[in-house]
Amino acid sequence: MREExxxxxxxxxQLLGENNIDSAIIMQNIDVYYYTGTMPSGVLVxxxxxKVVFAVRKGYERAKEESPIDGENIIKVxxxxxxxxxxxxxxxxxxxxxxxxxxxxxDMFFRLQKTFKNSNFKDVSHLIRSQRAxxxxxxxxxxxxxxQILDCTMEDAKELVREGKKEIEISAExxxxxxxxxxxxxxxxxxxxxxxLMGHVHSGTRSTAPSGFLKPTTGIGIxxxxxxxxxxxxxERDTPVIVDFLGNYDGYMTDETRLFVVGKLDKKFxxxxxxxxxxxxxxxxxxxEGASSLEIYNHCIELAKKRGYEDSFMxxxxxxxxxxxxGVGLEIDEYPFIAKGLDxxxxxxxxxxxxxxxxxxxxxxxxxxxxxxxxxDGVESLxxxxxxxxxx
Numbered sequence: 161m162r163e164e165x166x167x168x169x170x171x172x173x174q175l176l177g178e179n180n181i182d183s184a185i186i187m188q189n190i191d192v193y194y195y196t197g198t199m200p201s202g203v204l205v206x207x208x209x210x211k212v213v214f215a216v217r218k219g220y221e222r223a224k225e226e227s228p229i230d231g232e233n234i235i236k237v238x239x240x241x242x243x244x245x246x247x248x249x250x251x252x253x254x255x256x257x258x259x260x261x262x263x264x265x266x267d268m269f270f271r272l273q274k275t276f277k278n279s280n281f282k283d284v285s286h287l288i289r290s291q292r293a294x295x296x297x298x299x300x301x302x303x304x305x306x307x308q309i310l311d312c313t314m315e316d317a318k319e320l321v322r323e324g325k326k327e328i329e330i331s332a333e334x335x336x337x338x339x340x341x342x343x344x345x346x347x348x349x350x351x352x353x354x355x356x357l358m359g360h361v362h363s364g365t366r367s368t369a370p371s372g373f374l375k376p377t378t379g380i381g382i383x384x385x386x387x388x389x390x391x392x393x394x395x396e397r398d399t400p401v402i403v404d405f406l407g408n409y410d411g412y413m414t415d416e417t418r419l420f421v422v423g424k425l426d427k428k429f430x431x432x433x434x435x436x437x438x439x440x441x442x443x444x445x446x447x448x449e450g451a452s453s454l455e456i457y458n459h460c461i462e463l464a465k466k467r468g469y470e471d472s473f474m475x476x477x478x479x480x481x482x483x484x485x486x487g488v489g490l491e492i493d494e495y496p497f498i499a500k501g502l503d504x505x506x507x508x509x510x511x512x513x514x515x516x517x518x519x520x521x522x523x524x525x526x527x528x529x530x531x532x533x534x535x536x537d538g539v540e541s542l543x544x545x546x547x548x549x550x551x552x
Contacts, residue, residue: 161197161228161298162228164197164296164298165195165196165197165227165228165229166228167296168194168195168291169195169206169210169212170210171291172184172195172206172287172288172291173206173207173208173209173210174208175284175287175291176206176207176208176258176284176287177208177209179258179282179284179287180256181208181256181257181258181282181284182207182208182252182253182254182255182256182257183205183206183207183208183211183247183252183253183254183257183258184205184206184257184258184259184284184288185203185204185205185243185257185258185259185272186203186204186205186206186260186288187203187204187259187260187264187268188260188263188264188350190348190350190490190491191204191260191288192204193411193490194288194292194490196214196223196227196229197226197227197228197229198219198222198223198226198227199219200216200217200218200219200220200222200223201216201217201218201219202214202215202216202217202218202219202223202237203215203217203237203240203243205243205247205252207252207253211250211251211252212229212230212233213233213235213246213247213250213252214227214229214233214234214235215235215236215237215243215246216234216235216236216237217236217237217238217239220234220236233250240271240272240275241275243275243276244275244276254276254279255278255279255280256279256280256281256282257272257276257279257280257281257282258281258282258283258284258287259272259281259282259283259284260283260284260285260288261281261283261285262283262285262350263285263350263352269281289350289494289495290495292489292490292494292495293487293489293494293495293496293507293509293510294507294508294509294510295489295509295510295511295533296509299412299489300509300511300533302409302410302411302412303409303412303414303488303489303511303531303533303542304542305342305409305410305412306407306408306409306410306412306413306414306542307407307414307416307531307542307543307544308407308409309338309341309342309343309407309408309409310338310405310406310407310414310415310416310531310543310545311416311543311544311545312337312338312341313334313337313338313359313403313405313407313416314403314405314416314418314545315545316333316334316337317330317334317361317403317418317420317550318420318550318552320333320334321361321395321401321403321420321422321550321552322395322422322552323394323395323396323397323422323423324394324395325394325395326390326391326392326393326394326395327361327362327363327366327379327390327391327392327393327394327395328361328382328390328391328392330361330390330395330403331359331360331361331389331390332390334358334359334361334403334405335358335359338358338405338407342409343358343407343408343409344408344409344410344411345358345408346408347406347408347413347492348413348490348491348492349491349492349493350491350493350494351374351493354493355386355388356406356492357386357388357389358405358406358408359389359403359404359405359406360377360378360379360388360389360390360402360403360404360405361379361389361390361401361402361403362377362378362379362380362389362390362391362401362402363393363395363396363399363400363401363402363524364396364399364400364523364524365522365523365524366379366380366391366393367379367400367402367519367524367525368475368476368479368519368520368521368522368523368524368525369387370476370478370479371387371388371479372387373387373388374481375388375475375481376474376475376480376481376515376517376519376525376527377402377404377475377517377519377525377527379391395422396422397422397423398421398422398423398424398425398426399421399422399524400419400420400421400425400429400524400525400526401419401420401421401422402417402419402420402525402526402527403417403418403419403420404416404417404527404529405417406492407543411490412489412490413488413489413490413491413492414488414511414513414531414542414543415488415492415513415515415529415531415543416513416529416530416531416543416545417515417517417527417528417529418528418545418547418550419433419526419527419528419549419550420549420550420552421549421550421551421552422552423551423552424551425549425551428520429520429524429526430549432469432472432518432520432526433518433526433527433528433549435464435467435469435516435518436516436517436518436526436527436528437528437547438463438467439460439463439464439484439516440514440516440528440530440547442459442460442463443456443460443485443514443532443539444532444538444539444541446459447506447532447534447538447539448506448534448535448536448537448538448539449506449507449508449534449535449536449537450505450506451505451506452503452504452505452506453485453496453497453498453499453502453503453504453505453506454499454501454502454503454504455503456484456485456498457483457484457485457498457499457500460473460484460498460516461473461500469518472518472519472520472521473516473517473518474516474517474519475517475519476519476520476521476522476525477521478521479519479521482499482500482501483497483498483499483500484498484499484514484515484516485497485498485499485512485513485514485515486498486499486512486513487510487511487512487513488511488512488513488531489511494512495510496510496512498512498514506534507534508534508535508536509533509534510533510534511531511532511533511534511542512531512532512534513529513530513531513532514529514530514532515527515528515529516528516529517529528547529543530542530543530547531543
């Protein structure tokens with residue numbers, strides 16, 4: 161772990177130098193964890209010449225124990241006010257300071273402006289997210305373990321999805337079993353107001369319910385306070401059941417969706433599911449290092465139009481989302497995005513979830529999702545549960 165952390169800090173230090181930024185003040189929990197291996201309440205400062213100061217407000221003893229950063233660079237502080245003096249003591253320049261503007265609260269930014277009165281601030285969110293998009297062998301092993309937990313969850317669903325059982329009963333049991341296998345139990349998003357459950361179990365018309373969440377299918381949940389996921393309604397016969405869950409091992413998340421049905425499925429849904437598999441096959445034939453995420457997305461949209469799913473691909477009409485894939489790792493909305501208007505060059509070591517889904521408004525939805533690792537000559541699916549519709 162020590163070499164892993166040293167390598168991450170060295171890379172960010174280089175990026176800061178290339179972008180004429182003296183130092184970065186990192187405050188978001190997951191970014192702090194990525195560069196330190198621990199998550200106290202504090203501020204991490206990395207300079208463009210490799211210097212590090214980890215100023216911890218709460219959780220100092222644990223940070224000293226867990227982080228491989230040298231102990232003399234981990235200090236206990238009561239707040240931000242003395243940070244400029246501390247950086248000067250460590251010979252860290254702060255004329256130009258990088259901050260995570262995509263997640264930093266406005267109030268905290270104002271406090272930083274007041275504390276660093278003579279500093280210029282620049283956004284380093286893109287630099288950090290681009291670095292985190294390329295997973296190391298250490299991280300890939302974590303993701304493999306996460307995917308194994310997730311495949312077991314799908315096998316559990318085969319046992320648990322039954323006519324007459326409430327969606328929430330199935331979802332809760334899946335969560336319970338996943339936790340016993342080592343699932344961390346938390347699923348993090350970077351985006352503002354981003355909230356996640358461990359997974360979804362929803363069926364029939366509930367899969368196409370309108371939602372404020374940027375997801376193709378959501379379910380209705382059990383309360384307007386969180387209108388997402390499993391409901392108190394029961395699984396019905398001959399109705400598509402979507403099981404969409406996240407694995408999480410040591411903070412690293414994978415994403416997988418499979419389709420279940422008690423009884424038989426109407427030909428309309430079977431045909432739509434075949435289309436989803438066709439889109440998935442296209443991705444596996446096309447994606448590799450150097451491929452364009454935007455070209456992949458545009459082709460998926462054109463394919464949906466040709467097959468007659470223009471108004472139902474990636475959500476019911478009026479509730480469609482402008483993406484078909486998203487990066488995964490310590491957060492569920494990492495780079496790269498396979499989305500409208502966003503062009504990422506796929507690089508070896510990137511990991512992303514790809515989720516072609518079709519939703520017929522007021523009827524039901526189908527879909528499949530796997531988590532992939534980009535290789536030079538293709539992609540490897542980390543989630544390996546069989547893709548066929550599971551008939552019960």
